Amino acid sequence: xxxxxxxxxxxxxxxxxxxxxxxxxxxxxxxxxxxxxxxxxxxxxxxxxxxxxxxxxxxxxxxxxxxxxxxxxxxxxxxxxxxxxxxxxxxxxxxxxxxxxxxxxxxxxxxxxxxxxxxxxxxxxxxxxxxxxxxxxxxxxxxxxxxxxxxxxxxxxxxxxxxx
Amino acid sequence: xxxxxxxxxxxxxxxxxxxxxxxxxxxxxxxxxxxxxxxxxxxxxxxxxxxxxxxxxxxxxxxxxxxxxxxxxxxxxxxxxxxxxxxxxxxxxxxxxxxxxxxxxxxxxxxxxxxxxxxxxxxxxxxxxxxxxxxxxxxxxxxxxxxxxxxxxxxxxxxxxxxxxxxx
Numbered sequence: 667x668x669x670x671x672x673x674x675x676x677x678x679x680x681x682x683x684x685x686x687x688x689x690x691x692x693x694x695x696x697x698x699x700x701x702x703x704x705x706x707x708x709x710x711x712x713x714x715x716x717x718x719x720x721x722x723x724x725x726x727x728x729x730x731x732x733x734x735x736x737x738x739x740x741x742x743x744x745x746x747x748x749x750x751x752x753x754x755x756x757x758x759x760x761x762x763x764x765x766x767x768x769x770x771x772x773x774x775x776x777x778x779x780x781x782x783x784x785x786x787x788x789x790x791x792x793x794x795x796x797x798x799x800x801x802x803x804x805x806x807x808x809x810x811x812x813x814x815x816x817x818x819x820x821x822x823x824x825x826x827x828x829x830x
Numbered sequence: 831x832x833x834x835x836x837x838x839x840x841x842x843x844x845x846x847x848x849x850x851x852x853x854x855x856x857x858x859x860x861x862x863x864x865x866x867x868x869x870x871x872x873x874x875x876x877x878x879x880x881x882x883x884x885x886x887x888x889x890x891x892x893x894x895x896x897x898x899x900x901x902x903x904x905x906x907x908x909x910x911x912x913x914x915x916x917x918x919x920x921x922x923x924x925x926x927x928x929x930x931x932x933x934x935x936x937x938x939x940x941x942x943x944x945x946x947x948x949x950x951x952x953x954x955x956x957x958x959x960x961x962x963x964x965x966x967x968x969x970x971x972x973x974x975x976x977x978x979x980x981x982x983x984x985x986x987x988x989x990x991x992x993x994x995x996x997x998x
Contacts, residue, residue, distance in 0.1 A: 695992050699985045702865070703872065706984070710873020717902065724890075724898050735887060818869065819862040826858045
């Protein structure tokens, strides 16, 4: 499997598109800057909604209204993250594709997406559902923030665990 | 040696700075905390800026939104500043010689100044316009300036990593 990934990374790195990303010095830092700014939007939105769940943010607003304001914009921003992330992989395939940290990050991302979608759907579809289930929703909020933080940590760690 | 240089040397030669340099895990760990904190600072300030620009949270009065968001912004800023200072300590001389680092500090100063000016001047008659969906032009200018400054702060932060080889 690893040999296959190395071969694929080599091929990807040899494409003309990858060469452009590698050789124009400002492209990678610019993509990373856009990527981090989008991470800031998604992470802060998730944190604010979870603070609302703990009644530490906009207590005077119903959870549904806060969720609609902050969780709905997450999805288009995630698309930009996917795009900038893909371009970064094309530019430096080995950095992530042959790197366990990258796969940990992607697994955590999958969990975060499921948890966030679950929270958003439930809160918006049946506003009363979590009223009597405060422990459940607080557990969901805590796990969700831990997973999002894990994604940010893993993201930074990719730079330190890349293969030679 | 000037007092400033002595101070820098004091931090850079400290055992804490030494530990951050020597330990393989400490630097990336502090860096990760720094990234999480910066994301919260920038993300939460963006919530306010988008409101000032008349783009989002339009049903929330500006004053109320500000007092709801700022506790998160300031807590995150304290964590970002402390973790940032620890990173700085470990390679102080190299950071001070890096143009992007100096620019980043200046931009954070400018963002702070923009906030102070906004609170002192633009927000003096806050009750008059805070419920309006589209705030007056001077308020929107402050919001736009803040967005641009913080984007530039993040960009400089990323560029530091590319201009200081040994830090990745």
